Amino acid sequence: MEAETKRRKLFARLFHSLRRTAVGRLVARVCRLVWHWLRSIRWRSWAFVAPALVLIGFFLVYPTVVTVARSFFGRGVQLFGPKVHFVGLDNWQFVFTNEIMLTALRNNALWAVLFTTGTVGFGLILAVLLDRVRYEKVVKSIVFIPAAISFVGASIVWKFIYAYRPANLEQIGALNAVVVALGGEPVGWLLQRPWLNNILLIVVGIWMWTGFCMVIFSAAYKNIPKQLLEAARIDGANEWRVFRRIILPLLAPTASVVATTMVVQVLKVFDIVYVMTNGNFSTEVIANRMYKEAFLYGNYGRASAIAVVLLILIVPFMILNIRRFAAQERGR
Amino acid sequence: MMNAKKLIAKTPLHVAIFVFAAIWAIPTLGLLITSFRDPASIAGSGWWTIFPRLLSGGQYSLENYVGVIYSEGLGRSFLNSLIISVPATAISTFIASFAAFGFAWMGFTGRRTLFMVVVGLMVIPLQMTFIPILPIYNKLGLHGTFPGIWLAHTAYGLPLTTYLVHNFMAGIPKDLFDSAAIDGASPLRTFWNIVMPISIPALASVFIFQFLWIWNDLLVSLVYLTAQKSVAPLMLSIANLVTNRGQDWELLTAAAFVSMALPLVVFFSLQRYFVRGILAGSVKG
Numbered sequence: 335m336e337a338e339t340k341r342r343k344l345f346a347r348l349f350h351s352l353r354r355t356a357v358g359r360l361v362a363r364v365c366r367l368v369w370h371w372l373r374s375i376r377w378r379s380w381a382f383v384a385p386a387l388v389l390i391g392f393f394l395v396y397p398t399v400v401t402v403a404r405s406f407f408g409r410g411v412q413l414f415g416p417k418v419h420f421v422g423l424d425n426w427q428f429v430f431t432n433e434i435m436l437t438a439l440r441n442n443a444l445w446a447v448l449f450t451t452g453t454v455g456f457g458l459i460l461a462v463l464l465d466r467v468r469y470e471k472v473v474k475s476i477v478f479i480p481a482a483i484s485f486v487g488a489s490i491v492w493k494f495i496y497a498y499r500p501a502n503l504e505q506i507g508a509l510n511a512v513v514v515a516l517g518g519e520p521v522g523w524l525l526q527r528p529w530l531n532n533i534l535l536i537v538v539g540i541w542m543w544t545g546f547c548m549v550i551f552s553a554a555y556k557n558i559p560k561q562l563l564e565a566a567r568i569d570g571a572n573e574w575r576v577f578r579r580i581i582l583p584l585l586a587p588t589a590s591v592v593a594t595t596m597v598v599q600v601l602k603v604f605d606i607v608y609v610m611t612n613g614n615f616s617t618e619v620i621a622n623r624m625y626k627e628a629f630l631y632g633n634y635g636r637a638s639a640i641a642v643v644l645l646i647l648i649v650p651f652m653i654l655n656i657r658r659f660a661a662q663e664r665g666r
Numbered sequence: 667m668m669n670a671k672k673l674i675a676k677t678p679l680h681v682a683i684f685v686f687a688a689i690w691a692i693p694t695l696g697l698l699i700t701s702f703r704d705p706a707s708i709a710g711s712g713w714w715t716i717f718p719r720l721l722s723g724g725q726y727s728l729e730n731y732v733g734v735i736y737s738e739g740l741g742r743s744f745l746n747s748l749i750i751s752v753p754a755t756a757i758s759t760f761i762a763s764f765a766a767f768g769f770a771w772m773g774f775t776g777r778r779t780l781f782m783v784v785v786g787l788m789v790i791p792l793q794m795t796f797i798p799i800l801p802i803y804n805k806l807g808l809h810g811t812f813p814g815i816w817l818a819h820t821a822y823g824l825p826l827t828t829y830l831v832h833n834f835m836a837g838i839p840k841d842l843f844d845s846a847a848i849d850g851a852s853p854l855r856t857f858w859n860i861v862m863p864i865s866i867p868a869l870a871s872v873f874i875f876q877f878l879w880i881w882n883d884l885l886v887s888l889v890y891l892t893a894q895k896s897v898a899p900l901m902l903s904i905a906n907l908v909t910n911r912g913q914d915w916e917l918l919t920a921a922a923f924v925s926m927a928l929p930l931v932v933f934f935s936l937q938r939y940f941v942r943g944i945l946a947g948s949v950k951g
Contacts, residue, residue, distance in 0.1 A: 378853055379777075382768030385761045386824050387780070393795060393821030394787050400798035456686075463683055466676075473683055475937070477690045482933035482940070483926045484882035486901045490908065490922040491693045494700065494915060506712050506915070508696060541690065546944060553945055598789045605884045609908055621885075624793045629889070634797050641793035652786045659785045663778075 398645070405639035409632060418635075425639035435640070437528075438618040442601060442647075444532055445539070445619065449600040452540035454593050457547025461555050462581060464548075474552070478545035485542070485605030492538045493610055496523040527616035535617060538606050543599065547592050554588040555581070591658070598651050601644060620644050701919035702726040708915050730920035734907075738917060739895050740924050743903040747928075749812060750887075750899050751880040754819035758827050759873050761820065763865065766831035767857050771843060781832070787825040795822075796889050803890065810892045818890050819880050827872050830946050834868035835861060871943035874936055878929055900925045 352358045408421045429435050460477060464470045480488055497507030501520055505511040510520040524531045558581065566576050604621035611617045613626070620640060628637035699713045704727060716725060735741040768774075769781045799818075800809065808814030838861065846856045862869075884901040891897050893906055904921045911917055933940060 376772070376774045379768055379772035379774040382772055382853070382857070383765045383777075383780070386765035386784075386828055389761070389817070389821040390784065390787060390824055393799065393818065394790060394825070395783075397795035397798040398790065401794045404797060460683075460686060463679060463686075466679060467683060473687045475934075476687050478937075479694065479930070479933065480690065482878060482929040484884070484901055484929070486882075486884055486904050486908075487922045487925045490904070490918050491697050493908070494697060494919065495693050497915070504711055506708065508692070508712065508714070511712050511714070541693070545690075549941055549944055602791050602793075608884070609905055612909075621791070621793060625885075625888070628797060638797055641791060641797070644791040645794050648789055648791055652789050655789060656782050656786050659782070 461551035489609035747899040758820040762827035875943035
């Protein structure tokens with residue numbers, strides 16, 4: 335009992351003398367600040383966003399940081415496992431010199447240009463044309479249906495259109511049937527490297543996403559006051575001029591949003607290529623290559639570097655989205 | 667006279683629209699017809715050859731569907747797809763509504779910055795996330811399980827769903843909250859009794875959007891699930907079918923239609939909500 339009291343007194347004296355030193359005062363002050371900060375936090379507010387933030391943190395933010403780091407390490411699953419070594423820029427050298435990777439980069443560029451032009455262009459044209467006919471709703475539904483089905487389903491639909499059989503057999507693929515009917519030889523469409531087969535894959539993408547663009551353009555187009563177009567027509571402007579000079583400028587902001595969405599979609603293109611050609615015959619794309627390196631060859635270092643390439647390509651659009659959102663918030 | 671002139675002037679317009687409609691409808695139509703023909707006729711002649719005798723019976727059968735649903739196990743996969751997408755969609759819509767309310771109406775430091783991060787994460791390539799998460803999943807035994815894929819889909823969907831719900835909730839008039847506060851309602855009560863009920867149309871759009879996304883997903887399933895019959899969703903099984911039976915069109919066409927059936931039903935019955943979801947996500951620029 336005696337010893338216990340004594341020890342307590344000793345601790346108290348020690349604490350007070352420490353407390354009086356400069357460091358002690360600083361520590362006390364920091365503690366007080368933290369305490370006040372903790373009390374000032376609105377826990378109830380945080381409770382609403384916490385579940386989402388925890389999940390997003392674990393599934394999106396944490397892995398992104400690790401994957402960037404992982405791109406400088408060798409094979410193996412564990413980040414700092416026994417078999418994983420720091421390899422410097424080796425993976426990055428692979429990404430920008432390996433032949434298949436260069437093909438993939440080239441194809442992604444091709445997808446980005448053709449797919450975006452195709453979806454935005456057709457979407458815009460359809461939105462404007464369909465506004466002028468009475469059966470608008472029916473055709474809109476038809477064009478929009480592919481947006482609801484899966485890439486896997488759409489890939490089968492088009493694989494069947496592109497189906498090839500030797501010339502002595504009857505063609506069952508619609509495209510080759512047309513070619514043969516016109517007196518041509520049947521073509522193995524998906525083997526026509528390096529341009530035609532890629533373009534034919536991109537057609538599948540355009541077929542799927544045009545409806546999406548059309549719906550957005552159509553909503554924006556219907557917001558344009560029709561008196562504006564009528565006034566121009568009365569002033570003698572022909573339809574093309576009305577489109578060029580009035581409709582197009584008014585739809586430009588919408589077009590920019592839609593085009594951004596399409597580019598982001600297309601940079602990540604995976605399913606169509608995976609199902610239709612699996613990247614063979616010069617149709618490789620970045621996302622499919624990443625999947626192969628990681629889950630077929632187990633080369634997680636390279637796969638991480640490839641994923642980071644995708645991220646780097648998308649970051650500008652990420653920033654663009656954030657800035658658009660900030661502008662929209664200011665306008666609220 | 668005037669009418670005839672107008673009709674002629676409009677002919678190119680109708681022709682152009684007709685061509686578009688044909689290009690968009692024919693591929694799916696061909697698939698649908700093929701899926702009902704027997705294997706020998708599929709291999710022997712193009713599906714368009716049936717048009718002269720379109721309505722004569724006997725050339726159609728459900729055999730291909732029976733084949734893929736039972737022998738190829740797509741019945742089980744259909745069920746798996748439902749087991750995966752319904753809970754995952756429900757959980758993510760639920761968590762997203764909480765978060766959206768917090769971001770829109772609760773004051774706390776850093777909420778703007780945090781929401782900007784969420785907006786930015788909407789477009790992050792999922793490829794960035796697989797490699798670090800897989801070893802954790804393996805350790806926890808979540809790989810190849812339903813809870814594992816529920817969690818992954820929920821988290822991956824959260825940025826977009828939160829953003830969409832936020833767009834709606836931020837537009838609710840402030841007076842509503844003021845009167846609730848005067849009545850002494852706690853934030854949770856306000857959220858549950860006032861905000862949630864009026865958000866139902868918006869939540870329906872988000873739910874449909876997210877449901878179709880998960881139903882149609884291939885990549886996330888490839889990474890977190892296995893080809894095992896007990897867990898493989900439709901898209902995974904069908905992708906494998908394409909790899910292994912690439913020329914068996916009677917199977918592939920029927921399988922493709924099985925995968926489209928539910929999205930098409932959802933699409934035709936709830937198109938309004940679907941369109942609203944798309945517009946909420948992108949037009950506000």
